[in-house]
Amino acid sequence: MTSPAFNHSHPLSPLGWNDSFAAELPEGSMPARVARVDRGAADVLAADGQHHITFGSRVRKAAADDPVALPCVGDWVALTLLAEGRYELEAVLPRRTAFVRGGVGRTSRAGLSGDGQGQVLAANVDIVFVAEPSMHAGDLADLGRIERLVALAWESGGQPVVLVTKSDLCEHELDGLVADVAAAVPGVDVHAVSAHDGDGVALLRTYLDGSRTAVVLGPSGAGKSTLVNTLAGHDVMDTALVRAGDGRGRHTTVHRELIPLPGGGLIIDTPGIRRVGLYEMTDGVDLVFADIEELAGQCRFVDCGHRGEPGCAVLAALEGEELTERRLASWRKLQREADWMASRTDARLRKAQQDKWKTIHKEMRRSGRNRP
Structure with missing residues (x-):
């Protein structure tokens, strides 16, 4: 994948800032990258440090019309300094890539969920690490779930890479499992990794050279946060044991967060995904x-x-x-x-187009009645 041109003299270049984003920045605003989002506000990384920023009215309106417009982790945004001395999130800059899942609305049909809306899980991501544990609740990796996540990864514009995690728990069947996973996702790199033993971790670092950003996606209990902590060199995300019986994580990651790595590159940890609907698939x-x-x-x-x-x-x-x-x-x-x-x-x-024309016609009729 060819990366956009970088301005290495810019203080935000280690976070992925480049000439393409700079060209979209509104005049008079300051760039920042979203590290975490929480109820109408975001923690952002800017040239002068980290800030907790509220969303401006234009951003709130856009998100109300379409949840995909809501600022998310990995977004580059424009900040405006208000008269009272605090910053406000004025705009989300156009995304290079976006991992979007569907089915975030109400269940609409048996076996198929969602109301046509989507949710962006991560933006401006170069690599999508699809993490699937070698053993999950006593069973081998779920190939169907891997296929679904890789389809969404391809659609995002990022490069999918499948990680068969906790490889130390599946020593005797590991080679066959990796072969089965590779057959399920032709053309995609598949690696067996163990954060516990350190196997395969050094290889993952090679995907994050320079200022590249990766997101780790997968079910609870896949060891995503442990893997992120290993790459970071210290505990940046809470981890927990997996519950017996259902294999799900207990008190694991509950938010998405962008983490700069000490050796270069950035990684986004995510909560365990239980339901992932497809969204606006092309290929x-x-x-x-x-x-x-x-x-x-x-x-x-x-x-x-x-x-x-x-x-x-x-x-x-x-x-x-x-x-x-x-x-x-x-x-x-x-x-x-x-x-x-x-x-x-x-x-x-x-429906949105019909509602727009209804509003226009209503205004026209009202204007006609008000004429002298």
Whole structure:
């Protein structure tokens, strides 16, 4: 991935500030990077130190109209100095990348959640570390969850990297597990790591050369915070044991936070993700299932549904055991969800446009009545 041009003389260049962001900064404002967000305010890192900043009215209005516009960890923002001497968050600068999950609204349909809205988990991220524990509640890594998170990672614009964490707990089955994970996410780097033993940690540092930013995503109990603490060289995030029975973390990370690392680069730790809906997919799912997409292109019929049609290359691969039932079912599920979310998003945009025109027409009618 090619990084934008950096102004290495700028005090914020170690945090990722570059010429592209500088070009978007409103005149008279000061740049800062969001380290943490909490109920209408944010902790930001600026050239003169860390500040706790409230959101300006324009930012609040934009976020009310669309939750994706809400400032999030990793955002570059513009600060304005108010007359009383405090700063206010005036604007969010355009994002280079954004990891957005859908399904943050109410459940709308069995098996598919959300109302077309999304939530940005991290912005301006170069690397998306998808952390999946080698053993979780007594079971091996969840390949379906990995496929889902990697699809979102591709869609974000960042580079996905899968980490099979707690590799020290799965010594005898580890090689086979890593091979299975690699087969589930073609073209993606897969590494076995153990923060406990330090295995693979040095390799992860190579992804964060210079001022690159990574986010760590995965379920509770994946060892994300322990891994972040290991990379930071000291405890910057609280950690806890995993509960027996369900494998979930207990009193683990409850907020997202941007952490500059002593050796260079930055990392964002996140709470455990229990539900991750797809959001406005273009080719994220296709990239995860590139092998099936290639097979589908070899089917006799262009509109093949892969349900029993003659000359179906996908079903032929399934019968020849080149493709598993699990992977085919996962592909169909994510495609169906992506299509449904796209239809919900289209419906939301249509409604917003209709509401806009209703308001315009109402104002026109009112103006007409008020004419002398």
